[in-house]
Amino acid sequence: MHLEWARPGVLRATAHAFEFAALVAAARYVAESAPPDIPEESLEQLRHVLSDYDTQTRHLHEAPPRNESD
Numbered sequence: 001m002h003l004e005w006a007r008p009g010v011l012r013a014t015a016h017a018f019e020f021a022a023l024v025a026a027a028r029y030v031a032e033s034a035p036p037d038i039p040e041e042s043l044e045q046l047r048h049v050l051s052d053y054d055t056q057t058r059h060l061h062e063a064p065p066r067n068e069s070d
Contacts, residue, residue, distance in 0.1 A: 024053060 001019050006012040030038070050060050
């Protein structure tokens with residue numbers, strides 16, 4: 001995994017699909033079975049991020065894969 005600043009407050013992440021899948025799986029686990037001490041606002045933010053991820057994943061499946069030379 002590689003992280004870099006795209007601009008202040010915005011990170012660009014480059015990761016293998018399995019690395020990103022592990023992060024998303026962990027986030028889903030927390031969102032679905034969070035202990036009661038996690039603030040509801042934090043859970044809502046996490047659910048929003050997961051919703052955005054699901055939307056973007058659908059777009060990826062609809063678009064042809066890019067060549068590395070693109």
